[in-house]
Amino acid sequence: MYNFIFQNTTRIYFGENQLGHLGEELKQYGTRVLLTYGGGSIKRISLYDKVMEELKKAGLSVFELSGIEPNPRHTTVNKGAELCKKENIDVLLAVGGGSTIDCTKVIAAATFYEGDSWDLMTHKAPVTKALPVLTVLTLSATGSEMDSGGVISNLDTNEKYGLLHPLLQPKVSFLDPASTYSVSAFQTACGSADILSHVFDVFYFTFAEKMDMIDRVMEEVIKTVVKYAPIAVKGPENYEARANLMWASSWALNGFLQTGVIQAASCHAMEHELSAFYDITHGLGLAILTPRWMEYILDESTAPQFKKFGVHVFGVDAALSDMEGAKRTIACLSDFLFKELGLQSTLTEINIDDTNFKVMAKKACGGDVLQGFKPLTPEDVENIFRMCL
């Protein structure tokens, strides 16, 4: 009961104008830096120039890996690891969102492995060592800036796996809410759905005994996102909203809310199949799946927890029966995701049909049963996918 180990060593510089510390932090780990980023948005918002200026000021040798994809590929990891070996890189600096950071973390480990990096993702080979990773965050979503995980996709096999290892924990992360001003309404909404899902899919909806304090804090993190996501969607340069979302993204998945809880993430497992097959935005997949998953597993055993969630977060009437309260909660969550945040509400709208549902469902269950608030068979998962059409 409640036994756990907690440690999170990442140093966070939060707020505006903190990049002045970037040089001194990097230099602790060496002089040869690989700067990693995605499609170039960091150039549009001049963050690239600001980072380069700090690196130059610190006298560091800078190499670059650009073009890291959303849903980053194992082939990109391989490319990055090759570069690290060839250029004797000392330290990695990821500037971007969760995809760039995840990819960079796995590059850090793959640098010390001689084969295909996919072997690390499938646990064919263990992580033995990793280069230090620092990050400059530009999207509030995955929590990768303050956790020890990375998710990588293999488009050859339509697989998407997560790797978790203490060596992947970023040494330092820079969180400037203003760096997320240019994030589109769509990506802000997807990121917010991801944060929410980290709390309620991974930790909050469970029959396992939780520590009361943690349950309460989870609800407040959820309420923070529900309050500020619509504000940031409508007013992208609202610092208060961006700041709350950013700090919520880090705390949703940095281990604190996991203390004393048994982790089981049904929606995350199902969504990984969607983005592995169709390369969609993770948060969007989660948003479409979650209310259907809740509806599918709704029964007398799950209703009380769903209702509790609705009462605390959406102000659902506590006097309703568990079942009525749970139904009202699911309706409120759907309204929030699809009306207030404006996300697409069906897979059909994003051009996904049922062609691969059977094989995706089987994969999501790992050939067996998908654990979670309710165990799901491949047939269950297929049914949930169909409800999303």
Add this chain to the structure above:
Amino acid sequence: MYNFIFQNTTRIYFGENQLGHLGEELKQYGTRVLLTYGGGSIKRISLYDKVMEELKKAGLSVFELSGIEPNPRHTTVNKGAELCKKENIDVLLAVGGGSTIDCTKVIAAATFYEGDSWDLMTHKAPVTKALPVLTVLTLSATGSEMDSGGVISNLDTNEKYGLLHPLLQPKVSFLDPASTYSVSAFQTACGSADILSHVFDVFYFTFAEKMDMIDRVMEEVIKTVVKYAPIAVKGPENYEARANLMWASSWALNGFLQTGVIQAASCHAMEHELSAFYDITHGLGLAILTPRWMEYILDESTAPQFKKFGVHVFGVDAALSDMEGAKRTIACLSDFLFKELGLQSTLTEINIDDTNFKVMAKKACGGDVLQGFKPLTPEDVENIFRMCL
């Protein structure tokens, strides 16, 4: 706005039967261990035997410093530092509550200073290096198990100061709620008052802008303590209550609730004078002071925050005016501390009169003004002390 640096590196082993990890953790830092503890309660609850067994199993050389006082003395720090030098100690293991841990942290730093350890407390000499400290916690109160501070008293000068330095951060802390079963009702109540005070005195009551998420989480930590302290007072072997109080004690002061907040702790500063002069239990002094401090600074500017606190934590009627709501809140807090937890409500009851109030008030203000929710002059502080008679 909201700029901060956050890092907390302590590894926590939480729950029952985690001491099996003690040997492996200590051995990372060397083989010669100084075990520090207080008056022997750890022998009464057999924790001493369990710890010694693990140390023996790990083949470590163990030295001992016992008799660390509540409100630990700088003379004890000096004694401990001498022992570390003489025996070439590699690592310190504090088994006890906040006093033992605080004292051990300062011993760790004083080992590398040639003069009187009090020089470190008065900043006459800087902390340059410190032995690693691990802890086994036996009292939920100070948060010292997961922060980088230590408070030491000098009975020669009636002074009590805190020292804060990253090198004082414990490497590892073992938190077993069952190790607090034997804590008396009185000490449980005092510890709980200390946790509460860490949240509302240090961070919650402020005019400074706070991040909404942090404000919400503070309220939930407070509610956790208000819920579980009476349960633990009445039922000392209630694991759920002990676990929630223990984890709350660590999170009240480990930096998270401080993110983006300007710290100003009026009651803590005033209480340090009480325990420096009269050697009383810190949490008791805080409990007696806090409602009087609230009453003294209550005006139109402070009332809304006091009322908000009462509405969220004690269910005070939100429809009341700010002033009426604040008064009701102060009454609820007094009832909680003095009726529900059964703490003494006046200084008179613990044999403190006004003899030293003038000099204590002057010291609390550092010869100037005591910053906080409202700045306090020495005259203000003296008035507050008098309200506690």
